[in-house]
Amino acid sequence: MKLYEIQQVKNEKTKPSEYVLSDGNGLQLRVMPNGTKSWHWSYKSQSTLCK
Incomplete structure (x- = not known):
């Protein structure tokens, strides 16, 4: 299981299409x-x- 930290989520960059x-x-x-x-x-x- 991978846990995401707040800073990781804030730093996620956009791409031309949706990603998960x-x-x-x-x-x-x-x-x-x-x-x-x-x-x-x-x-x-x-x-x-x-969902």
């Missing part, structure tokens, strides 16, 4: 071309994948 950084346990940081950063968490609940 994952911790390997369902937590993802999505970085959009316009600079927007958002967290997404995927988890299983009663054998259903939720």
Whole structure:
């Protein structure tokens, strides 16, 4: 599992297309071309994948 520090997240640069950084346990940081950063968490609940 990779843990992200606040400074790492702040320093992420934009790219021409959206990209995702994952911790390997369902937590993802999505970085959009316009600079927007958002967290997404995927988890299983009663054998259903939720986002």
